[in-house]
Amino acid sequence: xxxxxxxxxxxxxxxxxxxxxxxxxxxxxxxxxxxxxxxxxxxxxxxxxxxxxxxxxxxxxxxxxxxxxxxxxxxxxxxxxxxxxxxxxxxxxxxxxxxxxxxxxxxxxxxxxxxxxxxxxxxxxxxxxxxxxxxxxxxxxxxxxxxxxxxxxxxxxxxxxxxxxxxxxxxxxxxxxxxxxxxxxxxxxxxxxxxxxxxxxxxxxxxxxxxxxxxxxxxxxx
Amino acid sequence: xxxxxxxxxxxxxxxxxxxxxxxxxxxxxxxxxxxxxxxxxxxxxxxxxxxxxxxxxxxxxxxxxxxxxxxxxxxxxxxxxxxxxxxxxxxxxxxxxxxxxxxxxxxxxxxxxxxxxxxxxxxxxxxxxxxxxxxxxxxxxxxxxxxxxxxxxxxxxxxxxxxxxxxxxxxxxxxxxxxxxxxxxxxxxxxxxxxxxxxxxxxxxxxxxxxxxxxxxxxxxxxxxxxxxxxxxxxxxxxxxxxxxxxxxxxxxxxxxx
Numbered sequence: 001x002x003x004x005x006x007x008x009x010x011x012x013x014x015x016x017x018x019x020x021x022x023x024x025x026x027x028x029x030x031x032x033x034x035x036x037x038x039x040x041x042x043x044x045x046x047x048x049x050x051x052x053x054x055x056x057x058x059x060x061x062x063x064x065x066x067x068x069x070x071x072x073x074x075x076x077x078x079x080x081x082x083x084x085x086x087x088x089x090x091x092x093x094x095x096x097x098x099x100x101x102x103x104x105x106x107x108x109x110x111x112x113x114x115x116x117x118x119x120x121x122x123x124x125x126x127x128x129x130x131x132x133x134x135x136x137x138x139x140x141x142x143x144x145x146x147x148x149x150x151x152x153x154x155x156x157x158x159x160x161x162x163x164x165x166x167x168x169x170x171x172x173x174x175x176x177x178x179x180x181x182x183x184x185x186x187x188x189x190x191x192x193x194x195x196x197x198x199x200x201x202x203x204x205x206x207x208x209x210x211x212x213x214x215x216x217x218x219x220x221x222x
Numbered sequence: 223x224x225x226x227x228x229x230x231x232x233x234x235x236x237x238x239x240x241x242x243x244x245x246x247x248x249x250x251x252x253x254x255x256x257x258x259x260x261x262x263x264x265x266x267x268x269x270x271x272x273x274x275x276x277x278x279x280x281x282x283x284x285x286x287x288x289x290x291x292x293x294x295x296x297x298x299x300x301x302x303x304x305x306x307x308x309x310x311x312x313x314x315x316x317x318x319x320x321x322x323x324x325x326x327x328x329x330x331x332x333x334x335x336x337x338x339x340x341x342x343x344x345x346x347x348x349x350x351x352x353x354x355x356x357x358x359x360x361x362x363x364x365x366x367x368x369x370x371x372x373x374x375x376x377x378x379x380x381x382x383x384x385x386x387x388x389x390x391x392x393x394x395x396x397x398x399x400x401x402x403x404x405x406x407x408x409x410x411x412x413x414x415x416x417x418x419x420x421x422x423x424x425x426x427x428x429x430x431x432x433x434x435x436x437x438x439x440x441x442x443x444x445x446x447x448x449x450x451x452x453x454x455x456x457x458x459x460x461x462x463x464x465x466x467x468x469x470x471x472x473x474x475x476x477x478x479x480x
Contacts, residue, residue, distance in 0.1 A: 015266065018266060019259075019262055019263060019266055022262040022265065022266070023255075023258050023259050023262045026258045026261065026262060027254065027255065027258050030254065030258070
């Protein structure tokens, strides 16, 4: 009674693991596709319209959020025309940190849920093994009390107990595969975003430097 | 100018407990989560239903002994007397001593030598007679000096009783020169043994008209060897009264390695 309860409980637990695993997999896959699509669109649009400043900020993407964070800092720049050069340097550092912070946030978002996959992938074989060991243990006990070790007495309960191991492995394999896949994809996405952020920073610094030299030139002329 | 510690961004958006997804509090994300959860549950349910309802593998059952139907006359008797008083033929499990006392057919001694290792014992019983002796016992029974010889007692009976009676066909008369079944080499190497019961339709002239395996020995090779041999056999046709009739007879053939 209790032994079948424990084996059944193990099977139910593995079923829940499987449900959660596949939910996370589908959600993350959807997010991945969504983010990749939106980022691609925003970055393309940014490259085209960066010169005239006509960038659509309504597009909800990770790249937009990074850009928005940088832009917020940039907009807080005093309206004065001329700042000392060391202050520009400080502003650029602030801009870079702000964008890096946003990148970290995006990274955290992308990696959320992967911990579940890792946990399920590593523990569910053991959970299944536990169910199997428990089932076999009690099957053997039953055989001992019955006193006969014929094939039909031995094979049935042990075969039933082995289902738990099979289910555990069946849950673990997609979880581990998906975990590795998503880690790799996240790294690729993050690299894209970092590239975009450094592009943004680069453009800003360049324009400020150019402005500075122009101002210096103006000062010299005056 | 203390611009370095300006708060960089606006207030933090809402954090969900599981995914820490910083999302705007709109309905898209919860809806997506709910949809995905329902979809996954549905897929799992489908898988479970399929697993529970999958076609069961064909169950391998042990070969069961079929009920023995010994004799069925192909040509039913025209006289009604047969069904009223079915005569009792001698039972094959009669003690050998009794049998020896009965008149033997002239070919008896040769019949004894003919049946040596392969035991070929026709079952000459009516439906109401008890089932034959176990095949394991039949070997020792065969070695006894008197092989079952139903022809002899029926001869005397037909003389004594005018009622037309049915005598089944049989194949153990020595003059028939029936060859022993060939023991297949493969079966011999693998130590296959067994008892085949063949159902043979014996025509009125004593030939094998049709035959099928009534009960297999468990090995196709043995069954086929037995059928090949029995196909060539000649039989003493069954008799209805004095006339030969076609009939069905069960021929058990035992393959045993000494």
